[in-house]
Amino acid sequence: MNRGIAITGMGLISSIGNNVEENLASLTSNKTGISRITQINTVHKNDIMVGEISQTNDMLEKKLGLAPNSYSRTPLLGIVAAKEAIAQAGISNIKDCKTGLISGTTVGGMDKSEQYFYDYFESDDHWNHINGLHAGDSTQKIADALGLTESFVTTISTACSSSANAIMLGARMIKAGELDRVIVGGSDCLSKFTINGFKTLMILSDTYNTPFDENRKGLNLGEAAAFLVLESDEIVLRENKKVLAYVKGYGNANDAFHQTASSENGDGAVLAMEKAFQTAGIEPSDIDYINAHGTATPNNDLSEGRSLIRIFNGNVPEFSSTKAFTGHTLAAAGSVEAIYSVLALQNNIIYPNLGFKTPMSEFDLVPETILKHKEINTVLSNSFGFGGNCSTLIFTKEA
Structure with a gap:
């Protein structure tokens, strides 16, 4: 482990x-x-x-x-x-x-x-x-x-x-x-x-x-x-340091699909998440909250949504995208949302997916729309880049 x-x-x-x-x-x-x-x-x-x-x-x-x-x-x-x-x-x-x-x-x-x-x-x-x-x-x-x-x-x-x-x-x-x-x-x-x-x-x-x-x-x-x-x-x-959280798992993959678009079925994202689970030594069922990449583009949200359904076998945990707060901060997005993931662990909260009203027609996925308090021990955070570069991080309260 x-x-x-x-x-x-x-x-x-x-x-x-x-x-x-x-x-x-x-x-x-x-x-x-x-x-x-x-x-x-x-x-x-x-x-x-x-x-x-x-x-x-x-x-x-x-x-x-x-x-x-x-x-x-x-x-x-x-x-x-x-x-x-x-x-x-x-x-x-x-x-x-x-x-x-x-x-x-x-x-x-x-x-x-x-x-x-x-x-x-x-x-x-x-x-x-x-x-x-x-x-x-x-x-x-x-x-x-x-x-x-x-x-x-x-x-x-x-x-x-x-x-x-x-x-x-x-x-x-x-x-x-x-x-x-x-x-x-x-x-x-x-x-x-x-x-x-x-x-x-x-x-x-x-x-x-x-x-x-x-x-x-x-x-x-x-x-x-x-x-x-x-x-x-x-x-x-x-130094008897106070530990805020732990980087438990990580995975990187490339779906080699398009220079600026993700594959429609989220192949690279699935591979990245699978690697992260393998590195962490945990199962998808252990995830309490997903900080999704969620850029609000037609391609990304469709691709990521399908990848979540695949990796969690249809039983997707509570999730939301915080980019409705900050915008897409490009290279900084992964570390911005890593900190948000740690704060979620520390405060046992799930952030709202601002602006969400209508579920996508392609699947039945609904993000959290109000601030939710819940015991959270494990958070998964996705970051997907141009060129098909997909990365997943998993953070936990305990080592």
Whole structure:
């Protein structure tokens, strides 16, 4: 039986809160973070709705003591979340054991590189932002801010499953003895490139997203950063650490169906969940709550719904998607919802699937629509990315 990897700290900033506590308050009071665009000058600002963080880059830089216009938004958000996680874990010396950082992102420094793109051949004044386009740059900036200058630092960019895969890799590295502690998660900000890209796919909603509803119109893009501190049993025992929850199981698979769509029957999702159950050493019947990927696109909700029916043999536990609160935060989604899963365990609650009214015609699945109190010991969280990359995480109260 897998003992699980201890989670000792969590940090989060999203459109519904600037820290973990504020996010929980929003989740339990039906406070959505979906609104019209205010911080990006895009021609689509009146066409779509997003999950936008209210703090500007200037505000974040001042909060972190950084020079104006020095960092793109992705690492700014990431540093805020990672520092909160480290503080909760009570880490005063981040170099006291083998510590690493695994961060997921898709946007990277795109918000700044697109801003100065047309100056590329005219001036070197903003070369730092042009060079900060790639995904690894944001991870390195987060690592530098945490003092992880000579540690294992890497980036995962598997689209919307990125930070879920970061958690999985971190758990595996601790289990293998490669690391004693690892900060895992992801960060993504809104950018014109992202908005335009999803707009061409015709899957953005002009109103609030409604996961698993027959009349869903598409997703709301969101921005967020979320990180968790994973630590080995030895560190937990040595420092008498409080354990928030455990990473019990994980699985990753690819249905190799389409560049941006999931297979209609959820083949990759089924494989990922099967692997997660195998790793955890538990059965589907042990799951008390499912935090679904639930993007509110026609394809995703159909594919995921069918995969849940298959893996649970028609007896699907209570489930909901929290993306109606935050929007789809892309690479950060897996770690955002990992923290929501841990909060569900700690508080014995199931979050409402906001906006749901009409069951889908293809099957008889109805998510939870009001906040529900229930004894919860095991939570399954799904994250599915473009390219068919499917990941499942299982969290438990006990090791």
